[in-house]
Amino acid sequence: MQAPPSFLVIQVSRIGDSLFVTPTLRALAEQFPDAILDILAHPKRAEIFAHLPFVRHVRGVTPRTAWMRGWFHKPVYDYSLVYGFDASLIKLGLRLARETIAFRQADPELNRRLAHLIEPPPFQSEHAIWQLTHHAEPLGVTTTNPRIAYGVTLKExxxxxxxxxxxxxxxxxxxxxxxxxxxxxxxxxxxxxxxxxxxxxxxxxxxxxxxxxxxxxxxxxxxxxxxxxxxxxxxxxxxxxxxxxxxxxxxxxxxxxxxxxxxxxxxxxxxxxxxxxxxxxxxxxxxxxxxxxxxxxxxxxxxxxxxxxxxxxxxxxxxxxxxxxxxxxxxx
Missing domain, CATH: 3.40.50.2000 (Glycogen Phosphorylase B;)
Incomplete structure (x- = not known):
């Protein structure tokens, strides 16, 4: 039996853009209910993803610290979905996953290494949430629920x-x-x-x-x-x-x-x-x-x-x- 896929999502951004990616996370989990789904986010925003039922681990990373990670072991994820245009984060996704999906970058060499290139939508051509769903489309994932997801614990x-x-x-x-x-x-x-x-x-x-x-x-x-x-x-x-x-x-x-x-x-x-x-x-x-x-x-x-x-x-x-x-x- 084939093992379920594993995903790493790298979204290092402000509060809004961090929350805007949660509908895509939900859609990934619905399409692959047994998959591993981990998140790397800005240390000050990582807690946004805590206690979402479809996320396993959440860790912090910044463009400055990204270069130190992922050098000493083979890729641990099947796929990484990397948001934004910071080369250090793209390279981190490439080190940690067998296949990486990201927006087309300014560096042609980086683009050649990506498994799937997502064309950046023109400015204000669609809602910010829909813009972020395109990363999951090469995996056959269609996002149908655009509501932002956030989990509050009983203790909180x-x-x-x-x-x-x-x-x-x-x-x-x-x-x-x-x-x-x-x-x-x-x-x-x-x-x-x-x-x-x-x-x-x-x-x-x-x-x-x-x-x-x-x-x-x-x-x-x-x-x-x-x-x-x-x-x-x-x-x-x-x-x-x-x-x-x-x-x-x-x-x-x-x-x-x-x-x-x-x-x-x-x-x-x-x-x-x-x-x-x-x-x-x-x-x-x-x-x-x-x-x-x-x-x-x-x-x-x-x-x-x-x-x-x-x-x-x-x-x-x-x-x-x-x-x-x-x-x-x-x-x-």
Whole structure:
């Protein structure tokens, strides 16, 4: 009897792109249910893949450390699927697997060594998740479920509930991600809009409570919103690990956020979401796919011209409030 295949997936990237590969991992496991599936990821993002039922081992690697690995034994995997364009990671995949699948690289010699070349899709020609599914196609794998996968353990969930107990009331627990990347401020809905929206929610639902997400660099940015919320809010900016953030998110009743890594993580749960997108990168490129309760508010300039000078502030607070009312079943 032929042994099931073994796969190594190398995805060293930010939170979003790491999560975007999980539908492909799921599809591989469904096509080859007895296969070994291991992951090499950035050390700061490797925990994203922890506790996925179809992944065996997850380890950290960076382009700088990749050159040290895989020299002293024969290939241990049948196939490696390597994402991105870093030569050191491609070469690592070649050392660790009998056959390697990757995007076409700039180096013709590397391309000759690849078992399968994937032509990089043109910029914004399809959703980022679908772009990453092409690596599995030479293996006869078709991805049919594009939902991001993330696993929360019972221990993590219980710890999250314990932490949230002081905030629990008869109203909804609402998570807010006010900021995207500091280098892309055009993707941020104005903080004044978030403050006005939270005031509207609290006026209609006095028992609502809020959790403000973000990284350590977002604390100063988020401070006016946190101050306005007072006892009804809690600032989690930079205070949680990635795993703890995922567990907290799984306990929410509603999430309001911009296009960034934590939003992609949140989309793994069937929890209502209201998301803001800029015309330069709309939900058709990075938004949650097949999410049952997600509403998009996308900036579409009336003049048809889109650039970074257009602010997400053009999306009014009233539009966001209308989506929230419908998701939570609030009467006018």
């Amino acid at each position: 969930r219980l710890e999250a509930e314990r932490r949230l107990a002081p905030l629990r009331t008869h109203g909804p627990l609402i998570g807010i991600q006010p900021r995207s990347f500091p280098t892309k401020p055009y993707r941020d809905w104005p903080l004044a809009h978030f403050i006005a929206l939270c005031q509207q929610i609290r006026h209609q639902i006095p028992q609502a409570r809020f959790l403000v997400f973000g990284g350590p660099d977002d604390r100063t940015h988020n401070q006016p919103l946190v101050a306005n919320l007072g006892d009804a809010g809690q600032d989690l900016s930079g205070r949680l690990s990635l795993r703890a953030t995922g567990a907290i998110m799984s306990c929410l009743d509603l999430y309001i956020g911009v296009d960034t890594g934590p939003t992609h993580l949140m989309s793994a749960f069937d929890i209502p979401m209201v998301l803001f997108y800029h015309c330069l990168s709309g939900p058709e490129m990075t938004g949650p796919l097949d999410h049952p309760r997600c509403r998009f508010l996308t900036l579409r300039p009336r003049d048809g011209h889109c650039d970074a000078s257009h602010s997400l502030g053009e999306i009014p607070v009233a539009a966001a409030w209308q989506e929230i009312r419908e998701l939570l079943g609030i009467n006018s």
